[in-house]
Amino acid sequence: MxxxxxxxxxxxxxxxxxxxxxxxxxxxxxxxxxxxxxxxxxxxxxxxxxxxxxxxxxxxxxxxxxxxxxxxxxxxxxxxxxxxxxxxxxxxxxxxxxxxxxxxxxxxxxxxxxxxxxxxxxxxxxxxxxxxxxxxxxxxxxxxxxxxxxxxxxxxxLDLFTYVGYLAIKLAFELEIEIYRSKVVVVGSGPFGESSVKVFDKLEADVGYIGLSTGASLGTESAKSMLRDAELVVLVEHHNPACLIGSAGQITVDELLVLSPHLSIVHIAGNINREEIDNAAVPCLPQKSAAPGYMSVATGYxxxxxxxxxxxxxxxxxxxxxxxxxxxxxxxxxxxxxxxxxxxxxxxxx
Incomplete structure (x- = not known):
């Protein structure tokens, strides 16, 4: 400190x-x-x-x-x-x-x-x-x-939501994702999602956004097209408690890995089946994921x-x-x- x-x-x-x-x-x-x-x-x-x-x-x-x-x-x-x-x-x-x-x-x-x-x-x-x-x-x-x-x-x-994007950047670097010219897909809504997209774009990532506030789902063909060959998925969904990734989610871990076999995940917020993600050996940070409505890691990190x-x-x-x-x-x-x-x-x- x-x-x-x-x-x-x-x-x-x-x-x-x-x-x-x-x-x-x-x-x-x-x-x-x-x-x-x-x-x-x-x-x-x-x-x-x-x-x-x-x-x-x-x-x-x-x-x-x-x-x-x-x-x-x-x-x-x-x-x-x-x-x-x-x-x-x-x-x-x-x-x-x-x-x-x-x-x-x-x-x-x-x-x-x-x-x-x-x-x-x-x-x-x-x-x-x-x-x-x-x-x-x-x-x-x-x-x-x-x-x-x-x-x-x-x-x-104050503008604190901008820090959420930089928090995702820090975790991405820890996963050895270089950001620059890396294919990144941000999944979320509201200020968490918007600020994260801005920060990744500023650092010249090839960034896409699946904005869940518009009613989008990871299971749609347009979302799957965006996820194909993604190097990093950044989950920043702080509103919707629905499961995003998992057997009961919008997309299963197996479906995700078919689209992008070498994918890594940064989890700031959002409902996921972390056990299934870990069992599939998908690199994911932080080490533990918080329950829906909570942040897995806060800006103090x-x-x-x-x-x-x-x-x-x-x-x-x-x-x-x-x-x-x-x-x-x-x-x-x-x-x-x-x-x-x-x-x-x-x-x-x-």
């Missing part, structure tokens, strides 16, 4: 988004790798108290994450305001103004929501179309008046900048929400104000 670079990127992001959390308490996660940054951003932006929950995962041990988080906090003079916790303690939850929806904080269920104070707010560290019911009980938040808004990742200066930018912007949305609620505005009034005044904030469009 390039700590010296992070030491510059965090203050720069705080300045860019004018983040000021003074007088506010934050509940977020302490995580491994580049995702260590969130409680540090909150503390460096002036939060009175930051509670960061962690636990063991395949990415790292809780004890190691705690030690590294506090080591950086001490280095940057904010260790007195960050507390790493292992549970969602009711007496802690009752203090917080801003709750992030990051990994170790989830699920944000009815039981957790019951311990939050009425003016607590929940900024989502992604756009609202990425909402998943398993992660957040949105109906309960609305019932009790907990304000929830998303972060506009396409806002000028590229480096710290996209994580710092997104989480700082998300905390800015949280700051605006919290201050609006603390002035006495009800959730509906506060939401209208934040969406009017802060382009970074995103509603649910209902």
């Amino acid at each position: 390039n700590v010296k670079r992070i030491e510059k990127l965090i203050p720069d992001a705080i300045d860019t988004y004018d983040l000021d959390l003074s007088g506010l308490t934050v509940f977020t996660e302490a995580a491994s790798g580049n995702y260590v940054v969130t409680p540090l951003i909150a503390a460096l932006a002036g939060s009175d108290r930051v509670f960061a929950i962690t636990r063991d995962s395949r990415h790292g041990k809780a004890a190691d994450i705690r030690n590294f988080t506090l080591e950086l906090a001490q280095r940057w003079g904010v260790d007195d305001r960050i507390e790493v916790v292992s549970d969602k303690i009711p007496s802690v939850l009752s203090q917080v103004d801003i709750v992030t929806n990051l990994g170790f904080v989830r699920p944000i269920d009815k039981n957790m929501i019951a311990h939050l104070k009425p003016t607590a707010v929940l900024p989502l560290m992604w756009e609202t179309w990425e909402f998943r019911e398993a992660d957040l009980d949105l109906a309960e938040c609305r019932r009790v008046g907990i304000m929830v808004l998303g972060t506009n990742e396409r806002e000028a200066g 590229l480096g710290p900048k996209p994580v710092i930018a997104l989480h700082t912007a998300g905390l800015k949305v949280g700051e605006a929400m919290a201050r609006a609620r603390l002035t006495g505005l009800n959730p509906i009034e506060a939401e209208k104000k934040v969406l009017r005044d802060l382009p970074l904030a995103m509603g649910f469009g209902e």
Whole structure:
């Protein structure tokens, strides 16, 4: 990890988004790798108290994450305001103004929501179309008046979806696909698909796009024609839960290999039968594929900048929400104000 670079990127992001959390308490996660940054951003932006929950995962041990988080906090003079916790303690939850929806904080269920104070707010560290019911009980938040808004990742200066294309590029290089003059087929929809196509095209790949948002399927003759002799398929389907590749999918692994016997796969998102792909010895990265609706690898794998930018912007949305609620505005009034005044904030469009 390039700590010296992070030491510059965090203050720069705080300045860019004018983040000021003074007088506010934050509940977020302490995580491994580049995702260590969130409680540090909150503390460096002036939060009175930051509670960061962690636990063991395949990415790292809780004890190691705690030690590294506090080591950086001490280095940057904010260790007195960050507390790493292992549970969602009711007496802690009752203090917080801003709750992030990051990994170790989830699920944000009815039981957790019951311990939050009425003016607590929940900024989502992604756009609202990425909402998943398993992660957040949105109906309960609305019932009790907990304000929830998303972060506009396409806002000028943030533009986070472009990183998805570069993430695919990095994995392609790891598969020893040179990109330049290589035949690449991107499969997906929305900003994930569009940004990936742009990046591969910029690097002069022979790139094709099967855009699933238009109702296309990998099983159509036009899609099969595009897949023929492809060197790399890039899967970036974050919307549709239908199986794309597999015996129950739009195309089987055997059918795919008939079209392109020497194919490799980059899997950012999308429903695939990974076991069948691995059994067929198709080179595929990353080593494990996430469930539909989740990313197999996030932009933090590229480096710290996209994580710092997104989480700082998300905390800015949280700051605006919290201050609006603390002035006495009800959730509906506060939401209208934040969406009017802060382009970074995103509603649910209902």
